[in-house]
Each structure stands twice: as structure tokens, then as C-alpha cells.
Amino acid sequence: xxxxxxxxxxxxxxxxxxxxxxxxxxxxxxxxxxxxxxxxxxxxxxxxxxxxxxxxxxxxxxxxxxxxxxxxxxxxxxxxxxxxxxxxxxxxxxxxxxxxxxxxxxxxxxxxxxxxxxxxxxxxxxxxxxxxxxxxxxxxxxxxxxxxxxxxxxxxxxxxxxxxxxxxxxxxxxxxxxxxxxxxxxxxxxxxxxxxxxxxxxxxxxxxxxxxxxxxxxxxxxxxxxxxxxxxxxxxxxxxxxxxxxxxxxxxxxxxxxxxxxxxxxxxxxxxxxxxxxxxxxxxxxxxxxxxxxxxxxxxxxxxxxxxxxxxxxxxxxxxxxxxxx
Amino acid sequence: xxxxxxxxxxxxxxxxxxxxxxxxxxxxxxxxxxxxxxxxxxxxxxxxxxxxxxxxxxxxxxxxxxxxxxxxxxxxxxxxxxxxxxxxxxxxxxxxxxxxxxxxxxxxxxxxxxxxxxxxxxxxxx
Numbered sequence: 001x002x003x004x005x006x007x008x009x010x011x012x013x014x015x016x017x018x019x020x021x022x023x024x025x026x027x028x029x030x031x032x033x034x035x036x037x038x039x040x041x042x043x044x045x046x047x048x049x050x051x052x053x054x055x056x057x058x059x060x061x062x063x064x065x066x067x068x069x070x071x072x073x074x075x076x077x078x079x080x081x082x083x084x085x086x087x088x089x090x091x092x093x094x095x096x097x098x099x100x101x102x103x104x105x106x107x108x109x110x111x112x113x114x115x116x117x118x119x120x121x122x123x124x125x126x127x128x129x130x131x132x133x134x135x136x137x138x139x140x141x142x143x144x145x146x147x148x149x150x151x152x153x154x155x156x157x158x159x160x161x162x163x164x165x166x167x168x169x170x171x172x173x174x175x176x177x178x179x180x181x182x183x184x185x186x187x188x189x190x191x192x193x194x195x196x197x198x199x200x201x202x203x204x205x206x207x208x209x210x211x212x213x214x215x216x217x218x219x220x221x222x223x224x225x226x227x228x229x230x231x232x233x234x235x236x237x238x239x240x241x242x243x244x245x246x247x248x249x250x251x252x253x254x255x256x257x258x259x260x261x262x263x264x265x266x267x268x269x270x271x272x273x274x275x276x277x278x279x280x281x282x283x284x285x286x287x288x289x290x291x292x293x294x295x296x297x298x299x300x301x302x303x304x305x306x307x308x309x310x311x312x313x314x315x316x317x318x319x320x321x322x323x324x325x326x
Numbered sequence: 327x328x329x330x331x332x333x334x335x336x337x338x339x340x341x342x343x344x345x346x347x348x349x350x351x352x353x354x355x356x357x358x359x360x361x362x363x364x365x366x367x368x369x370x371x372x373x374x375x376x377x378x379x380x381x382x383x384x385x386x387x388x389x390x391x392x393x394x395x396x397x398x399x400x401x402x403x404x405x406x407x408x409x410x411x412x413x414x415x416x417x418x419x420x421x422x423x424x425x426x427x428x429x430x431x432x433x434x435x436x437x438x439x440x441x442x443x444x445x446x447x448x449x450x451x452x
Contacts, residue, residue: 022413032413036421043425046420047432056434058444064367084364095353102345104371156438222375310403323391325367326385 009233031304035311038273042315043307046294046322049262059151061255063324065162068285069136084322086129087316090274093122094313101306109288114304116285119309123278128270137263140246143194144253145201147239152215152255155205156226163211165243169196169204188318194243201243202236216255270319273312280305332407352402359391380408 013019022029032110053060071082083208098114143165145153155163174197181189196204213232217225228236244253252260284305293299335352339362343347355423366374366384372385406414 021410022416023410024413030415032417038415039421040424040428043421043428047425047428051432051436054433055435055443057440080364080367087360090352091356091360094347094399094403098349099346101405102349105345113380180329194435201438272344303419307404310399314399317392317395317399321388325388 004309025026025300027236027300028307031307033110034038035131035307038311039315040268042269042318045266046318049266049322052256052258052262056256056258059256060218061216061259062218062222066137066254066259068134069141070081071132080148082129082133083320086126086133087320089122089125089129090313090316093119093126094310096122097306101299101303104302105191107294107297107299109291109294112288112293112299113285116288117304119279120281121283123274123281123309127271127274127278130267130274134264134267137260138246138248140244140253142253143196143243145198145243146238146242146244146251147238148233148241149239150257151216151239152244152253153236153240154224154253155211158210158212160226162214165196165201165204165245168211169201171196172200183306187311191248194245196243197257198236198240198243202240205233205236205270221251266319266323268314270312273315277305277312331405335398348402352398356395356398359395363388363391 011145024032041133068077069082070076070078096115096118100112100119103111103115110134141164142154144155147153155165155168157163174193176193178193179188179190181187205213209229211232212229213227213235215227215235216226217224242251244251246253247260247263249257249261249264251257254260284301287293287301288299293301331345331348333345334340335346335348336353341352342351359392366387370384374387375382377383380388400418406417
């Protein structure tokens with residue numbers, strides 16, 4: 001390829017390094033090999049997710065019930081709409097990237113600049129959406145009770161619709177206050193305390209006849225098991241241990257804590273890739289503006305970061321499928 | 327200069343006049359596939375909830391559509407279509423082989439552990 005940047009004087013010398021059997025420059029080939037190794041890293045994570053899911057195949061959270069929020073549309077159940085939007089943004093920024101590469105082949109500096117800029121914007125929108133998605137996930141929505149065995153009990157009304165703790169539990173006076181570093185031993189502190197105690201939830205449940213408990217276990221039809229009224233009261237009194245609001249690495253109101261762990265780890269790792277991709281894109285963007293590649297008469301650097309950027313998009317396609325669809 | 331783009335997709339069924347045009351064509355295709363996925367994911371048609379080879383048919387459809395998308399991203403956005411066969415195989419075969427192997431092992435093991443909990447003596451449902 002004439003896009004090779006440096007001529008080493010070995011052209012045509014088959015045994016002196018002049019032979020290019022892959023017909024790709026060193027940098028591009030190495031980017032491909034890096035992508036292979038990174039793909040293996042990601043598939044390791046996703047396969048581990050699959051492992052945990054198969055291990056708890058009858059009790060895994062249903063993604064449609066977890067990711068239902070869209071910014072500015074409060075209180076509406078819109079599963080997958082926002083994440084579909086995020087996917088589209090990332091594919092779109094992939095398109096602008098490949099258009100930048102194409103413009104680079106034609107040595108069209110102004111077009112490369114515009115398309116690189118749009119790519120960066122797309123990446124930023126995606127990372128921002130990811131942050132919002134995390135914030136919503138961490139904050140939680142309905143709240144739940146965790147049992148001694150670490151299972152999650154959620155609340156539904158008689159029609160099977162989810163009921164939030166705030167709708168039927170009354171918070172009383174709490175004597176227990178959050179331990180902070182400033183008012184105790186300086187190195188001991190704890191996270192935010194839940195709004196309610198288990199006793200208050202039990203009182204609330206007793207006072208509302210129309211509220212039932214839903215366990216993690218999936219029925220044959222793929223819905224969560226709903227307990228009868230007596231079973232619900234018995235279960236919560238016998239096994240209820242902690243109130244869970246939202247999700248973190250220890251507890252998760254949506255179901256198995258592993259789900260939250262993998263969500264944070266895999267989307268976090270992917271989000272970090274997008275972030276570093278944006279940073280690299282910005283560096284290349286400034287190089288384009290400064291005319292570095294114009295002087296080289298060669299835009300292969302754009303092509304190389306393009307490969308990385310498409311790879312990030314490629315990984316997202318899989319994360320989207322295995323976290324949100326399957 | 328890499329002007330030698332192959333401008334056909336779907337094995338020559340659709341031909342494009344320029345590389346730019348091909349990019350937009352692939353974008354349209356990927357958007358259609360994603361839309362199908364999202365619509366199926368929201369409505370979950372009842373006939374597709376039957377099980378086939380240990381998984382719901384719907385999930386198989388999702389996985390196949392994902393692989394289709396991955397193919398077009400790699401082949402047309404990353405220009406794998408224009409690379410020589412040796413490079414293509416080095417990248418794709420290595421990754422595909424190792425990933426299939428890893429997935430098989432981990433899912434097999436996960437299913438086994440589920441059986442142990444389900445039918446064995448270990449209890450965790452309390």
C-alpha cells in the first residue's frame with residue numbers, strides 16, 4: 001500500500017523486510033492484533049456474565065424491568081428505548097468516523113476535521129448517557145427487602161404491578177444515624193442508611209391488604225413468582241433482613257447482586273474504552289487541524305484510531321445484546 | 327492509496343457507486359437490524375418464546391442478528407473486506423475459535439452448577 005508512511009529502503013527485497021504479505025502497515029496490523037486481544041478480554045467478561053447467569057438461570061433479573069427509564073420522561077415504563085438510542089448514537093459516530101477515514105484517503109483536510117469533530121461529539125453523548133444510566137441504576141426505583149440468604153423480595157399489587165416502598169411504608173423516627181468519619185473513629189464510616197427499617201416495611205405490608213411479595217424465582221413463563229398474601233407475610237417476617245434501595249457492589253434491589261456487579265464492571269470497562277477513545281480522537285483531531293497529516297500526505301493515523309473506535313462500537317453491540325435483550 | 331474498496335454487500339446483491347455511499351447503505355442496514363431487535367425485545371412475540379437448543383428462539387434470533395451486525399461493522403466500517411485473506415483469517419479465526427471455546431466451557435460449567443443447586447443438596451433459597 002502506498003499509505004505506508006516510512007520508506008525503509010527495503011522495498012522489493014523479499015528477504016530483507018521488503019515483503020509485506022499482509023499488505024498492511026505495521027501500525028495498522030498491530031492495531032488489529034490489539035483489537036483481537038481486547039476482544040478476548042471483553043468476551044472473557046461476557047462469558048463470565050453468561051456463566052453466572054446460567055448458574056442462577058431461574059432467578060436472574062429481567063432486564064426489561066430494570067432499564068425502563070428515559071431522561072425527562074419520569075414515571076413512564078419505557079424498556080430499552082434509551083439504550084436503543086445509545087446504540088444508535090454509537091453506530092452513528094462509527095459512521096462519521098468511517099467517513100473521516102474516507103475523507104482522509106482523499107486528503108480532504110476540512111472534511112476529516114468535521115467528521116472527527118462529529119465523532120467526538122457522538123462519543124461524548126454516549127459516555128454521558130452511560131453516566132445517566134449508571135446514576136439511575138444506582139439510585140433505584142422501587143426498593144426491596146433482602147433476605148438472610150441474600151435473595152431479593154420485591155412488592156407488587158394484586159394486578160402484578162410493581163409497588164415502591166415509599167407508596168406503602170411510613171418512615172418512623174430512627175434512632176440509628178449514619179456513622180460518619182467526623183463523629184466517631186476517624187477511619188470508620190458507612191454508606192447511606194435506607195429510608196426505612198425492615199419493621200416499618202412489615203408494618204406497611206400488614207396495613208395494605210392489596211400488596212404481595214414477588215420473589216426472584218422465575219416461573220415457566222419467565223415471570224417472577226408472586227407469593228400469596230399469607231406466604232408474603234410469613235416470608236418477610238421469617239427471612240427479611242435488610243431494606244435495599246438501589247444497587248451497588250454489595251446489594252441490588254433488582255435481584256442477584258451479581259447482576260449489578262457485572263453491569264458495573266462490563267459497562268464500566270466499555271465506558272472507559274469509549275472515554276479513552278474520545279481522548280485519542282481529540283488528540284488526532286488536533287493533529288488534523290494542525291496539519292500534521294496534511295504534511296505527511298497521509299491520514300493513516302485517522303484510520304488506526306478509526307479501527308479502535310469501530311471496535312468500541314462492535315463491543316457495545318454485544319453488550320447491548322447480552323445485557324439488555326437476551 | 328486504499329481506493330480499491332470492494333463496493334458490494336450481500337454477496338453482490340447490493341452494489342454501491344462509491345465508498346461513502348456504501349457507508350450510508352450499511353448504516354441503514356444496521357439501523358434496520360437494531361430496530362428489529364428493539365421491537366422484538368419490547369413486544370416479545372409469544373411464538374418465539376418456545377425453547378430451542380436450550381434457549382428461547384427469541385434469544386437465538388437476537389444473537390444471530392448481533393453477529394450479523396458485528397460482521398458488517400467489521401467488514402465495512404473496519405474495512406476488513408479490503409484486507410488480504412491472511413490478515414482477515416489471523417484476526418477472525420483466532421478470535422472466533424477462542425471465544426467459542428471459552429463460551430462453551432463457561433456456560434457448560436454454569437449449567438452444571440445450577441443443576442447442583444437445583445437437584446443436589448446445596449440450599450441457598452432462604
